[in-house]
Amino acid sequence: MNIKELSKWADDQVFHQTGNRLSSLQKSILEGVLQYQDFCEIKDNNGYSYDHIKREGAKLWKLLSEAFKEDIKQSNVRSILENKAASTIYNFVNSLSSNTISNSQVNICRNKYQSLEDIQNQSSYSQNPTPRIDLTKAPELNYKYGRNSEISTLKEWILENHTRLITIYGLSGIGKTALTLKLISEIQTEFDYIIYRSLDNLPKLITLKNELKQFFCQSQNPLPEIIDYFRLSRCLVIIDDVDNIFQFGNLAGQYLTEYKDYSKFFQQIATSSHQSCLILISSEKPPDIETLEIENKHTKTLYLQGLGEDAKAIFKEKGLKDEDKWDELIKLYQGHPGWLNIIILTIIEFFNGKVSLFLTDKDDLFLGDIEALLENHLERLSELENKVINWLATQNKPIGIFQKPADIELSNARFLQIIQSLTRRCLVEKVLGEEGVKFQLNSLFKAYLNIK
Numbered sequence: 001m002n003i004k005e006l007s008k009w010a011d012d013q014v015f016h017q018t019g020n021r022l023s024s025l026q027k028s029i030l031e032g033v034l035q036y037q038d039f040c041e042i043k044d045n046n047g048y049s050y051d052h053i054k055r056e057g058a059k060l061w062k063l064l065s066e067a068f069k070e071d072i073k074q075s076n077v078r079s080i081l082e083n084k085a086a087s088t089i090y091n092f093v094n095s096l097s098s099n100t101i102s103n104s105q106v107n108i109c110r111n112k113y114q115s116l117e118d119i120q121n122q123s124s125y126s127q128n129p130t131p132r133i134d135l136t137k138a139p140e141l142n143y144k145y146g147r148n149s150e151i152s153t154l155k156e157w158i159l160e161n162h163t164r165l166i167t168i169y170g171l172s173g174i175g176k177t178a179l180t181l182k183l184i185s186e187i188q189t190e191f192d193y194i195i196y197r198s199l200d201n202l203p204k205l206i207t208l209k210n211e212l213k214q215f216f217c218q219s220q221n222p223l224p225e226i227i228d229y230f231r232l233s234r235c236l237v238i239i240d241d242v243d244n245i246f247q248f249g250n251l252a253g254q255y256l257t258e259y260k261d262y263s264k265f266f267q268q269i270a271t272s273s274h275q276s277c278l279i280l281i282s283s284e285k286p287p288d289i290e291t292l293e294i295e296n297k298h299t300k301t302l303y304l305q306g307l308g309e310d311a312k313a314i315f316k317e318k319g320l321k322d323e324d325k326w327d328e329l330i331k332l333y334q335g336h337p338g339w340l341n342i343i344i345l346t347i348i349e350f351f352n353g354k355v356s357l358f359l360t361d362k363d364d365l366f367l368g369d370i371e372a373l374l375e376n377h378l379e380r381l382s383e384l385e386n387k388v389i390n391w392l393a394t395q396n397k398p399i400g401i402f403q404k405p406a407d408i409e410l411s412n413a414r415f416l417q418i419i420q421s422l423t424r425r426c427l428v429e430k431v432l433g434e435e436g437v438k439f440q441l442n443s444l445f446k447a448y449l450n451i452k
Contacts, residue, residue: 004031006085007027007034009085010081011027013067014063014064018066029053033074033077035273039057061073061074075158075162075190079234131189131193131194132192132193132194132219133193133194134196135184138177138240139177141178141181146307146308146309150304154183158190159187159190161300162275162298163277163298164269165277165292165300166279166300166301167281167282167285167299169282169424170283171336172377173337174338175337180240184238187236192234193216193229194236194237195215195236196238196240199241200244205259212237220232220233227272229276230275233275239278242280242281243283243284245259246380252284252285252422253284253285253289263288270298271292284425285301307335310335311335314340315329318348319353320344321352322356325355325356326355328355329355332359343358381425382421384408384414389422391407399439399440427445
């Protein structure tokens with residue numbers, strides 16, 4: 001079945017169950033969504049407003065839900081219709097004599113033929129609405145504070161815009177993995193498969209693919225490629241610690257030679273048509289992902305920063321005192337949950353939990369065990385990045401992009417490349433002002449470099 005045939009089959013089923021046919025606009029919306037188009041694309045193709053398309057879409061999902069006795073929505077309509085169609089055709093074929101169908105093959109909503117065994121497997125799978133989830137290798141979710149805005153953004157990208165590739169990047173310990181696990185807890189019923197894996201032990205791509213295939217084929221027949229599972233089912237795959245496959249001593253996001261095939265894999269996920277999502281978690285933003293984001297609307301990147309006001313929930317849980325000083329503490333340590341937890345231990349151990357005593361000397365920023373975490377980031381830098389970042393640590397004001405250090409031989413283009421790399425590593429921040437964009441070194445890294 002192609003998209004037109006699946007749409008017609010769905011219309012026939014609706015008519016059989018409700019006595020109503022889909023309107024021409026509803027058919028157009030259904031066919032558009034089946035091709036992973038969003039409402040903006042569908043409105044452009046039909047000449048209606050976005051709000052009108054959204055209203056008609058809501059009517060369509062209600063009608064389909066009544067007909068198929070399932071909670072059908074934009075995010076799951078294709079997987080449900082494909083499985084229902086597969087089940088219907090399988091039951092029909094199975095009712096024929098075995099002699100008639102012994103060598104038959106039936107094509108169900110895919111570009112290649114599926115065997116009867118495949119269809120039977122789809123049928124049994126469609127009767128199991130509970131998603132298969134493997135988070136056995138994920139760390140424990142150690143905090144659930146805030147991040148409501150980021151969760152809403154990710155939900156919109158995944159459930160409404162059908163984003164295929166999402167990269168969440170930010171400083172180590174900022175809460176990227178915790179955010180993703182919190183997201184999973186809220187959207188898990190939207191997927192057939194959810195699996196978390198880390199690149200902490202530097203698995204080759206073939207090893208990772210085999211692990212994923214092993215997980216997916218527990219409830220269906222093996223398929224040749226990961227992308228085939230992504231097309232047949234709605235899968236959510238999380239790959240953490242992606243920065244582990246990047247080079248040390250080079251610009252940000254440069255793959256280790258034996259791991260360059262990961263880049264092609266990520267590109268395939270972003271540019272191929274399917275109904276699934278791959279989330280990458282990294283401490284630096286790879287340039288190839290940045291290029292994909294510009295060229296491909298199904299690729300998104302989320303730069304994760306501190307908790308802000310929500311960090312106060314940590315202070316309350318730990319029993320910190322002097323609530324009127326909490327905002328100052330959050331500002332100094334940028335709402336970074338990892339850094340704040342280190343500082344909280346110091347405040348409790350040496351100041352009896354009194355924030356006011358800890359903040360007595362505002363000109364002397366205490367780093368303590370945070371220094372080791374900062375050093376881990378700096379160890380990854382190239383020689384030129386090290387020179388530039390040490391120069392930035394001496395600057396009292398944000399610098400313009402052509403305000404390069406006088407004692408380092410750098411062309412304007414090369415200096416821009418270094419600043420871009422440091423920004424991708426989350427070490428340099430952009431500052432918007434009346435004179436345009438300027439750049440400054442992250443304040444904690446600046447403090448650390450000035451005391452080294």
